[in-house]
Amino acid sequence: MNSVIPAGPRPPAVRRRTGWHRLPVTAVQRLTNDAVAVTLDVPGALRETFAHRPGEHVVVRHHRANEELRRSYSVCPPPEDPGALRLVVARGTPDGFGVHALTVLAPGDHLELSPPSGDFALPERPGAHHVLIAGGSGITPLAALAADALRTDTACRVSLVHSVRTAADALLADELALIKDAFVDRFTALHVLTGEAGTLLDGRIGAGNLPRLLAALSAEPGPGTTFALCGPFGLTAAIRAALTEAGADPGLVRSEPFTLGDTPGGAPPAPVAPPLPEDTRVTALYDGRRHVVTAGPGDPVLLDALLRDHPDVPYACREGICGSCRAKVLTGEVATGPQHALDAGQLAAGYTLTCRARPLGAEVTVDFDA
Template sequence: MHTTDPGPAAPRPGRPGQPGRSGAAGRRTGWHPLAIADVRQLTPDAVAVTFEVPDALRDVFAHRPGEHVVVRHRRAGTELRRSYSVCPPPADPAALRLVIRRGAPDGFGAHAATRLTPGDVLEVSPPTGAFALPERPGGHHVLIAGGSGVTPLAAMAAAALRADPACRVLLVHSVPTAADALLADELSELKDAFVDRFAVLYVLTREEHGSGLSGGRIDDVKLARLLTAADARPGPGTTFALCGPAGLVTALRRALTARGADPDQVRSEVFTPAGTAPGTAPDGAPSPPAAAPHRTRVTALLGGRRRLATAGPEDATVLDALLRAHPEVPYACREGVCGSCRARVLSGRVAAETLEALGADEVAAGYTLACRARPLGPELTLDFDA
């Protein structure tokens, strides 16, 4: 369990070598109705949805590789929120495009895969997130994806290849079958464009192939063989980015560290499998501890305004209390994975578990996730704009 106390003022952790955005507070919150420009079928259960972004919102929806947005959909008196990585096609890196899988039959994915058409309007939050490649000019970037985890990594691969003519990129994609490989055609075109610097390897968990490298799950032994075959051994000059289910990402991070990878050069992001019930953490991780019996006065700084709420025994998390009074408070997954409800503790204390979306430096700087945090005293102030 993480216990967060407010520390000295610190800048919001950003991407190495990249300046922070001005006006970040105004970009992290709020909803904007965006019309759909195109819906393209990628696989039988996945579509690519591209939005029209008006000129007045170009700066608001400018994005970096690895960032995500939250889509809000209201239907039959219920509200669904889903977080999706921005995944523009290689030929149009500024496009606001999301790859959406069908997922649970009663969720937004099913609606998107079967009913969305150009002209439909969805509410979308501004891009946010800190998932990015470590900056290592001229280095070898090794990207390992499980399933839908390829969406941010594909964008990161294309951006790195364009920006750094001396770098090399290896993308390993683990999927059940070849038919499940999202964006395979675009990755093939990217390989043709950067034939000497980009390689894609597919590991099919439910198909047998002649090569021992292309079949089965990626375990420690398989990982070592893949890296050796691609001349991408951990060490100086090699960086890693991992994205997929929590179990896969945790195992890969552990294996890479054991083989000598610098932990600071291994970036990761996990996602919750489609259909996971709200409030349930991935891979059996514990839910937040039961709420304390006391009541807490919560002050939230959001969009430059102060919002007040009271958290009591009926609230499992700070987010529950805030949403009751202020539905505009940002969140998506409720499982500590997407980071949409990230906030800095300015005063008071919280305890939280399963902070997958935060790095150790962010936790040390006093950040928490409202969807996993519970207050430990009578007063609490959170800054969602930090």
């Protein structure tokens, strides 16, 4: 019965993750009072560029007056068209792009986007029980990951838990019902309401109610159970800690925070390093081109030096969260401050976030296309 969830096109093995492209908006669909789904048309010449894997995101660049806004959004295609380029945009801050999307954006307008990128994916475990836990708009990558896992691994099970304030705030509930209809024996979706309290499906998810929630899903931590978390940093960090306490293998827990939210201390601080004794020559490779700038003692991080002369350089959140400014250090050394986008393996392979990185010598080369 899973014909309602067709397979989508897969991106090529090697592709460029930088550059900007203007794409026309074909639909703006109201999902809740504070969120819309924006569908964009991808011309034939860019089909390969914008082919995407579940869990990937794009960066939207929006210009207004003398200001540029950038925001990262997960690609969230509808279940019946997994190849579609669709973004779910929430209202967010009063002066952000979300307000523009909800009040002004219309079919026929154009948005400027970067190609899809990102490493958020389910652990490779054929036949596993994948438990996906979302907070708010963190449902967007997880819904795509759920449909893809059910479609490609006929032996797996998927349980999706969506934490929202009220039932009216539950994004994509109708689409999750379609996935349930297609995979009735292998997919479960639950909504946990944070605006209420008193039962298993009410209140904030944490150490207090997570064990009972997992028991209800028959999802005891073990080698046959994987976890994927997406939501505000405080939520994902609390659930990850609770899962570790419950005995989950950290290697089978994947997470992608999309905002620091009300995390104490706000954004991670820039890396602390002694002032540079002299200017540093910074070579940046991106979008197939080479750019050279000079970083001085007054530049907190590499990204600040690059943006002075090259406003097209990739970035979005500047909080060490989204990973859009990820680059590989080819020569020289950098100090990378606190961040939440790169794992230990990526750091060991030489990757850094330029919004968190400060050069430590006279020369450094970073590759955004790597």
